Amino acid sequence: MTQPLTMSLTDAAARIPVKPRYLQRMVSTSQWPGHKVSNRWRFTEEDIAEILELTKRRPRPVEAPASGRSARARIGRLAN
Secondary structure (H helix, E strand, C coil): CCCCCCEEHHHHHHHCCCCHHHHHHHHHCCCCCCEEECCEEEECHHHHHHHHHHCCCCCCCCCCCCCCCCHHHHHHHHHC
16 A cells, blocks of 8 residues: 555654644744645645754754853862
8 A cells, every 4th residue: 555645744743753633733833834625734744854954953063162261160260
């Protein structure tokens, strides 16, 4: 049996994984991709892949302290 080209809101939410209501809110505000067919949201594999890419956690860059000293060293210096 072949898989459908699109999936329902509930099926897509299970794949991401988020609650269906949250997925509906994100697509209805155009923050995430989705397609409204009649009065229901539908999602393609490409939509799911894009949502997963948008929600991927990226590490924040580590910034060196402006003075070149660690926070602990600066605090110790202020306490003296």
